[in-house]
Amino acid sequence: MPRSCGSERTNAILRRLLAYARTRLGWEAGLDAVNDARRQPQIPTPVIVRALTVMFLARLGSLNALGQTRPRRFWARWLEAGLPSADTLGRVAGQVEVDGLRRVHQQVYARLKRGKALPPPAHGLIAGVVDGHESHATFRRHCPAGLRRTIHTAAGERTQYYHRHVTFQLVGADWTLVLDAEAQRPGEGEVAAALRLLERALALYPRAFEVVLADGLYADPRVFNYLYPRGKDVLAVLKDNHPALLEDARSLFENTPPVGGRNGTRLCQCWDLVGFTTWPQVQAPIRVVRSLETWTVRRQLDGQVEAQHAEWLWVTTLALARAPTGAVVQLGHARWAIENEGFNELATRWHADHVYRHEPSALLVFTLLAMLCLNVFLAFYRRDLKPAARAAASRLHVARQVAGELYASPSAAAPRAPPGRKRRPLLVPVP
Numbered sequence: 112m113p114r115s116c117g118s119e120r121t122n123a124i125l126r127r128l129l130a131y132a133r134t135r136l137g138w139e140a141g142l143d144a145v146n147d148a149r150r151q152p153q154i155p156t157p158v159i160v161r162a163l164t165v166m167f168l169a170r171l172g173s174l175n176a177l178g179q180t181r182p183r184r185f186w187a188r189w190l191e192a193g194l195p196s197a198d199t200l201g202r203v204a205g206q207v208e209v210d211g212l213r214r215v216h217q218q219v220y221a222r223l224k225r226g227k228a229l230p231p232p233a234h235g236l237i238a239g240v241v242d243g244h245e246s247h248a249t250f251r252r253h254c255p256a257g258l259r260r261t262i263h264t265a266a267g268e269r270t271q272y273y274h275r276h277v278t279f280q281l282v283g284a285d286w287t288l289v290l291d292a293e294a295q296r297p298g299e300g301e302v303a304a305a306l307r308l309l310e311r312a313l314a315l316y317p318r319a320f321e322v323v324l325a326d327g328l329y330a331d332p333r334v335f336n337y338l339y340p341r342g343k344d345v346l347a348v349l350k351d352n353h354p355a356l357l358e359d360a361r362s363l364f365e366n367t368p369p370v371g372g373r374n375g376t377r378l379c380q381c382w383d384l385v386g387f388t389t390w391p392q393v394q395a396p397i398r399v400v401r402s403l404e405t406w407t408v409r410r411q412l413d414g415q416v417e418a419q420h421a422e423w424l425w426v427t428t429l430a431l432a433r434a435p436t437g438a439v440v441q442l443g444h445a446r447w448a449i450e451n452e453g454f455n456e457l458a459t460r461w462h463a464d465h466v467y468r469h470e471p472s473a474l475l476v477f478t479l480l481a482m483l484c485l486n487v488f489l490a491f492y493r494r495d496l497k498p499a500a501r502a503a504a505s506r507l508h509v510a511r512q513v514a515g516e517l518y519a520s521p522s523a524a525a526p527r528a529p530p531g532r533k534r535r536p537l538l539v540p541v542p
C-alpha cells in the first residue's frame with residue numbers, strides 16, 4: 112500500500128472533520144432538517160446552512176470571503192449545488208429558524224453524551240455557565256431590536272447602539288460545549304434574558320448539568336429562586352453589590368481559621384460557611400466561600416519571579432456534602448472556561464462577532480451556527496485526532512489546514528458553451 116504523503120493527509124482534514132461530524136454526531140441529517148421561513152425557496156435551506164457551516168469551520172470571517180471560494184469544486188460535493196451568492200446567503204440566513212439550529216445543538220450534545228465523550232470533572236459536577244456577551248457596538252447602524260446607551264464623548268453626548276446576548280455553555284472534565292444563546296431585548300436587563308435562556312436549557316438539557324455558574328450580576332434572587340426549586344444549584348461571584356451579605360461573611364471569616372489547599376498551581380487559603388440569613392429575598396440555603404490565592408509568575412522583562420495574589424468570594428446554594436470547599440473553588444474558576452473557550456475563542460478566532468447581516472434574527476442565526484461549528488470542531492480535535500496529532504498541531508493550526516483545504520480544492524471546470532453557439536467574449540472591445 113503506498114504511503115500517503117504528509118500533504119495528502121493534511122489536505123483531507125476538512126473532509127475528515129465533516130466525515131466525523133456525519134458518522135459520529137449525525138450532523139448532516141441534523142443540518143438538513145433545518146427549515147427557513149421562505150414561502151417558495153429557489154435554493155433549498157440545507158444548501159444555505161451547509162455553506163455557512165463551512166464558512167465558520169474554515170474561519171473565513173465574512174460572506175464575501177466565502178463568496179470568493181465559489182469556483183472551488185469542494186462545493187459541488189458538499190452542497191450538491193453551486194455556492195449561492197454572498198447576498199443570498201445573508202438574506203436567507205435571516206430567515207433560518209433558530210429552533211431548528213437549537214435542535215442540531217441538542218442532537219450533537221446527545222450523540223457526544225451517548226458516546227461517553229462528556230465525562231464529569233473529578234468532583235462529579237458538570238456546570239452550566241451563563242454569561243452575557245456584547246457582540247458589537249456602533250454609533251451609526253441600528254435596528255429595532257438593538258439596545259442603546261448614551262456615551263459621553265469630547266463632542267458631547269452620543270447614542271450608541273449595541274447587541275448583547277446571553278450564552279449557555281456546559282463545562283465538564285476536559286471539554287466545553289456552547290449550546291444556546293438568547294438576545295437581550297430593548298428595555299430589559301441581562302438577567303431577564305438569562306432567565307428565558309435557563310428555562311430553555313432546563314427543557315432541552317434537563318439532566319446535563321448540576322449547577323449553574325455565573326458572574327456577580329447573577330447573584331440575583333430571581334436566578335437563585337428560579338433554579339433552586341427546579342433541582343439546580345447556583346454558584347455566583349459575590350461582589351460589593353450585596354454589601355450586607357459581604358459584610359456578614361467577612362466578619363464571620365475573621366473569627367474562623369482558614370483551610371489550606373491547592374487549585375492547580377495556586378496555593379489557596381479558604382473560608383467556607385453556611386447558614387447565612389442576610390439575603391432574605393432568596394428562598395434557599397446560602398453558603399459563602401472565600402479563597403485567598405497566591406501564585407508566582409516570572410516577569411518577562413527581567414526574569415524575576417513575582418508573587419501574585421487574588422481574593423475570590425462566591426455565594427452558592429451547593430450543600431457541603433455535594434461540593435466540598437475545593438470543589439466550589441474549582442467550579443468558581445471553571446467560569447473562566449466560558450471566557451477562554453467560549454466568547455474569546457468565538458470572537459477572536461471564529462469571527463463570531465462579525466456582523467454578517469444586521470438583522471436581529473440573522474445575528475442569532477450566525478451566533479448559533481458559529482457555536483455549533485466550534486463544538487463540532489472541538490469534539491473532532493479532542494476526540495477524533497490522536498494525541499500525537501494533537502501534540503503536533505494546535506487547534507489554530509488544524510483550523511488553518513481546514514481553510515487551506517477549501518482554498519486548495521481544484522477549480523470547477525468552466526461551463527462549456529452549448530455546441531453550435533459561439534462563446535460570447537467576456538470583454539466587449541470598445542470600438
Ligand SMILES: [Zn+2]
Nearest residue numbers: 253254256257
Ligand atoms: Zn442592531
